[in-house]
Amino acid sequence: MLVDLHNHSCLSPCGSLEMSPSRLAEEAASRGIGMLALTDHNAGDNLPAFEICCRRKGIVPVFGLEVTGREEAHLLCLFGELKTAVRFGYEIYENLQSVLNNPDLMGDQIIVDEDENILGELDKHLAGGAVEYSIDELAAMVHEREGIFIPAHIDRPTFSIRSQLGFLPDGDYDAVEVMTQPCSLNGGRYFEMTGSDAHYPENVGQRAFELPLETPDFRGLVEVLKKSA
């Protein structure tokens, strides 16, 4: 199955306003993606719409957030249950230490429904600041909630484990997301995956990857990552 576990919507200030959950699901379906995650920065308010849009297109939804941990590295936190992810999103947003968003300077942070009706916007700037939880604390929080924890773009020059720590500490990671395979920072220790990190419709699926899932659902994803570890 073609899988893409890192994508943003119009809720992320750096995301295109065209990237509604419905546009994201539409683009993914047209590129043959069978399992798709929405991972907005530090909030999960567009996940309910995302679920409906994926179901409409026959895509398996994965409910995620890209959390900025205390070390200021980006970390993908993925869940199979919408409710769990939405609750986790509220906790993360509540904890986020950030300035107020200025939409003109920093970008809009729009909550929409499945038909692109605007429901509201978030006040705190989602792509600035960080939560007070460390990488290890976030890994534990995600696993307590039966989620998957994947440090994002670990070999990127900004907001990554490489840029913030300079090395990849041992941790309870289900995989690591890399820009270039094989990744010397990882040295083969953790399963390497790629993610599109799409902020614009044209980038959806640009770094999707094939995974042999036994069952086409979140459980199947967990199982295949366990086996690859």
Ligand SMILES: [Zn+2]
């Ligand atoms: Zn990122």
Ligand SMILES: [Zn+2]
């Ligand atoms: Zn991202």
